[in-house]
Amino acid sequence: MNLTHYVHTLKHHVLLAILLTGLTHASAQDRNKEFTFQYDAQEIVNGSQYQKIQILDSRKDTTHYGIIQKGFLGKSATVVANPALEDQLQKYLETISNGNTQRDTLLLQIRRLSFSEIGGGIKEKGFFDFRANLYQKKGTIISH
Numbered sequence: 001m002n003l004t005h006y007v008h009t010l011k012h013h014v015l016l017a018i019l020l021t022g023l024t025h026a027s028a029q030d031r032n033k034e035f036t037f038q039y040d041a042q043e044i045v046n047g048s049q050y051q052k053i054q055i056l057d058s059r060k061d062t063t064h065y066g067i068i069q070k071g072f073l074g075k076s077a078t079v080v081a082n083p084a085l086e087d088q089l090q091k092y093l094e095t096i097s098n099g100n101t102q103r104d105t106l107l108l109q110i111r112r113l114s115f116s117e118i119g120g121g122i123k124e125k126g127f128f129d130f131r132a133n134l135y136q137k138k139g140t141i142i143s144h
Contacts, residue, residue, distance in 0.1 A: 033070055033077040035115070037088040041095055048097040049104050054137070055086040056109040066115035069124065079115045107135040107142060 070077035081088065089108070112131040119125050135142050 031077055032080050034082040035079050039092050043096050044098050045096045049102045050106045051103050053089050053093050053106040058111050068117040105137040107137045109133040
């Protein structure tokens with residue numbers, strides 16, 4: 001009888017451990033918020049000079065895009081670019097150009113780029129901190 005009680009208690013502990021592991025796994029998967037550049041695909045630029053955009057990320061931490069609050073309880077979520085920011089901007093440039101482009105390249109030097117959110121409950125404020133320089137690249141020559 002003592003062995004039966006031990007096995008019954010052990011089953012409860014194993015089930016509790018499985019439940020906690022599942023909850024931890026589920027909450028860990030939801031700690032990222034994907035950043036996707038949004039634009040109007042109907043915007044067209046005729047005779048664009050630029051066919052390509054290159055990103056020079058000069059930030060100290062090039063993987064960090066900020067932390068925001070997510071969900072009703074306001075859990076912190078790390079902002080991630082998916083797909084990569086350079087790929088998103090290149091697709092945008094291709095979308096708005098109507099194929100009548102020259103072969104020049106834009107070089108975007110990112111100095112600051114981060115999202116943040118302050119507050120909680122009903123009053124929340126979102127911020128986007130962005131500082132960059134934009135250059136024109138013709139062959140190997142780069143100019144403002």
